[in-house]
Amino acid sequence: MVSRNRTAKIQTLPSSERHYKIVLITSPKGGVSKTSTARNLAVAAAMDGARVATMDLDPQATLTRWWGKRPEEGVIQIQHHSASIIDAINALKEVKDVDLLIIDTPTSVEEYIDDMKRLILAADFILVPVGHTGDDLESVQPWMGLIRQLGKRAAYLLAKVNRRTSSFIQAKHELVETGELCPIEIPSFEDVHVLGRKGLGVAEVSSAKGGTEFTGVWKYVRHQLES
Numbered sequence: 001m002v003s004r005n006r007t008a009k010i011q012t013l014p015s016s017e018r019h020y021k022i023v024l025i026t027s028p029k030g031g032v033s034k035t036s037t038a039r040n041l042a043v044a045a046a047m048d049g050a051r052v053a054t055m056d057l058d059p060q061a062t063l064t065r066w067w068g069k070r071p072e073e074g075v076i077q078i079q080h081h082s083a084s085i086i087d088a089i090n091a092l093k094e095v096k097d098v099d100l101l102i103i104d105t106p107t108s109v110e111e112y113i114d115d116m117k118r119l120i121l122a123a124d125f126i127l128v129p130v131g132h133t134g135d136d137l138e139s140v141q142p143w144m145g146l147i148r149q150l151g152k153r154a155a156y157l158l159a160k161v162n163r164r165t166s167s168f169i170q171a172k173h174e175l176v177e178t179g180e181l182c183p184i185e186i187p188s189f190e191d192v193h194v195l196g197r198k199g200l201g202v203a204e205v206s207s208a209k210g211g212t213e214f215t216g217v218w219k220y221v222r223h224q225l226e227s
């Protein structure tokens with residue numbers, strides 16, 4: 001944890017130097033749907049008429065590979081950038097002609113804590129995907145504490161959930177004690193990973209399961225960005 005005085009010295013790109021909003025997707029836990037959230041939120045926002053870019057800061061490049069598989073025609077356009085986490089603030093200057101940038105981050109946040117703090121400070125809104133297992137809940141709440149300590153607006157997003165389990169209900173009750181919770185959760189749906197392998201998002205395929213949920217999450221995020 002850092003004091004407010006120390007964090008105030010961390011440099012960020014002044015928001016006057018950019019003309020788009022930044023949504024940061026971050027969690028210290030692996031496999032909790034960060035990349036799936038980034039790409040599906042990007043598709044939902046673009047379907048809503050926003051000019052959207054994604055940025056992949058994960059050396060595993062899962063988001064970049066997804067973007068590379070997007071069909072050349074017949075799908076909504078999304079701009080894509082990739083950068084190393086240590087160069088992310090500089091890379092923001094390369095993003096032009098969009099309304100929204102969605103940034104996907106790697107799991108190993110502790111290794112790059114100062115870079116992550118810069119990104120958190122640069123973001124307009126932060127989504128913290130989390131599952132409903134005990135391990136997920138324990139790892140994510142200190143991270144939300146840090147984001148809140150930095151004075152930034154953020155919400156947990158329950159993802160890959162099974163709504164019929166008691167642990168899902170318990171997770172909601174636990175998370176609202178330590179942060180905001182996105183009112184729409186993302187269930188575990190085959191379509192999310194099956195369409196992901198084709199470079200698609202669920203909101204752009206009419207019969208796909210999960211499209212309604214990701215569109216709802218986008219509407220929530222849009223409202224947070226506007227208010």
Ligand SMILES: Nc1ncnc2c1ncn2[C@@H]1O[C@H](COP(=O)(O)OP(=O)(O)OP(=O)(O)O)[C@@H](O)[C@H]1O
Nearest residue numbers: 030031032033034035036107160187188189192193
């Ligand atoms: N809502 C969902 N329904 C079904 N499968 C999902 C869902 N969300 C994510 N997955 C699958 O779960 C796995 C992990 O998801 P994802 O890669 O988005 O997580 P991540 O947090 O980015 O992981 P990493 O920490 O490795 O970057 C992937 O195989 C993905 O396809």
Ligand SMILES: [Mg+2]
Nearest residue numbers: 034035058062
């Ligand atoms: Mg990922």
